[in-house]
Amino acid sequence: MWLTGATVIDGTGGDPVDSRTIQVDDGRITAVAGNPSANGETVDCTGLTIVPGLIDAHVHLGLSSHIDDAVAYRISVAEQAADMFENCRRTRDAGFTTVRDTGGIDGGLAGVVASGKVPGPRILQCGPVLCQTAGHGYHGADWEPTAWWHQHEILGLRSTSLPGDGPDEVRKNAREAFGRGADFLKLCVTGGVVSRHDNLSDTQFTVEEIAAAVSEASARGTYVTVHAHNNAGIRNAVAAGVRCIEHGSLVDDDTADLLARHDIALVPTLSVVHILARDTTRAGLPESMRDRIGRMYDEMVKAIHAARRAGVRVGLGTDLIGPGQDRRGLELMLRSEVETPAAALEAATRINADILGIGDEVGTIEPGKRADLVAFAGNPLEDPRLFEDPDAVVLVVQEGRIVKDLR
Template sequence: MWLAGAIVVDGSGRDPVEAAVQVEDGLITRVGGAPPAGADVLDCSGMTLTPGLIDAHVHLGMSSSIEASLAGRVPVAELAADMFANCARTLDAGFTTVRDTGGIDAGLAGVVASGKIPGPRILHCGPLLCQTGGHGYLAPEWEPSAVWDRHEILGLRSLSLLCDGPDEMRKNAREAFRRGAGFLKLCVTGGVVSWHDKLSDTQFSVEEIAVAVREAAARGTYVTVHAHNNAGIRNAVAAGVRCVEHGSQIDAETAALMAEHDVAHVPTLAVVRALLDDATAAGLPAEIAVRAEGVWQGQIDAIHAGREAGVRVGSGSDLIGPRQDGRGHELVLRSQVEDPMTALVSATRVNAGILGIEDETGTIEVGKHADLVGFAGNPLDDPKLFADRDRVALVIQHGRVVKDRR
């Protein structure tokens, strides 16, 4: 199959070029040249072809109203239906790979991988690891922590495992891997969507975090951390983590420390914008927006601090609740903070490196998986196209056309 006539933006940051792309057996086998006579040609004239987009911070397990689902007021069938629909919409928006950073059971990733429902390739950590009363522990104050595991839905959703002390961290890290996790996610500071903490809180000791890092390293993988304040981030860096999610208070000193230890940063602007606009749309109390107020500018400042220090800056949306249609809005917002090309590279090549799949995807080059998106128009000229699913005219996932609205 040849894709011909498009302007190719290959994800490397190089200038766009008009080139044909050949796909065979799910792989990109040639970039440039002309299709031979009789070749199977997809006419992509007027389109911009990019690598498949990667969202490095999703929560597919939180696809329904948050408070209602935690209170048991949403039937399991509806929870599953909402997750399946979210997967399909994500792929339809041009995201061929996502990293789920807490909340799904391996069953969801498996059913998508099997082809039974449409969706992106899902890399996941299963349940995130948090301390009692920390971020990720969403039980009401009156509920004993001993019954938190009753919120799990086996085979579908597992929000978090409670870890207090190095021994519990070791046990639950191993349990997460037993359940199919590909990496570990820890919460090392308070968060915005939290019931029991403040953004200024630090959570887990360096020793506890280091236990998780050792368990991940034993399996050839890594730890990423939910973190806002610098004290928690510095604890995580000292313990050996690979990545920081959100990082809304990263300053120049912390950014330099992250760069020194090659710790990446995945900002998440889209969820903050959504919560500031209307937290109730996610099934959350309106006052959550107050907790998000300082996080918006904080993440923007952190992006600039990271760039100046040489930190790898990826891209994640972190959308939660039933309204996750605007996953590409993260790239629109990042285009405003930096520029469209930088936003695209963060959501393709850089994200692939952070996820450890840079040899497979993230750029349009020979030998990579044929994960490709064709936009009707040029998102580098009009970044709003990143969030317009109607202008995502073509999606190819591992060599298979999964959307074609040319």
């Protein structure tokens, strides 16, 4: 297959190149030049801008329904599954050909999407997040005993969190997550915005507890990422040997320097804060949670700049939750305002691929890479609003197959 006539932004940081031809064979990019031959399909992309398949490094596909209703058994398993499948399809159709699910599913959903039974992106997932008793990630009702929490799981579909305390329990839960097909581990080491039992200033898990998970991940050749907002929790995670920080809302210059010295990546999540600051009820959360957000968006913007100054690898994630996750490109539009459209696109492609450990397979348009390609009707570097509009994504190629075509 040859995709011809498009402006190509290859994700390496170079300038866009007009009227390029991308050759695809057996699911891989074989050339970014030359002329089509008669021995394959020619796809006319004149007037379009082709970029690498986008990567969202922080999704929650298992939280695709009204959250409180789902946890309280007011939504059937069938409806929850339908919502997840539709979310997967919309995610891919928005140009995201790879995602990293950071809590809410297990290997079940990832497996049916990988098999082709459900349209969706390539999914890397951590299974249930590991949290401490009554810590962030635990969504039990106010007077619900933690021991009952496992009854909310739908194994093979939704598996939100595994509470545990002490290095031995953390180690056991890590092994359980891997047993359910996890590709990496995620721990919650501070309080969170969407929490019922803690504050953002809380630190959670000791260094020894976090290190137990790191040890288990290392034994399987993978890594630990952590939900963390405040600097004390982040420093504990660094001391324990984690590889990535999610959110990092309060990262200051000193903590950013620490992350850079240890080559620990940061994945900010502006979209969820932007949306929840306006309305929490649409996601299925109480209105009172808006009070927890405060100036979180502005603080996260400061953290992004601090991390960039220090030389930290800064990826991109949405953290969208609940229904209505159909405008996932909002994160790139917001990051374009914080930095530049080119920096936002690079974060969502090459840098995210590197953070996820799949940079040799995806993230740039280069010979040998998987043919994950997205074509916009226009140039998103000139008009970043295109990132946020699913209808502006007129062509999606996933592993060399056209899976969306609105040309």
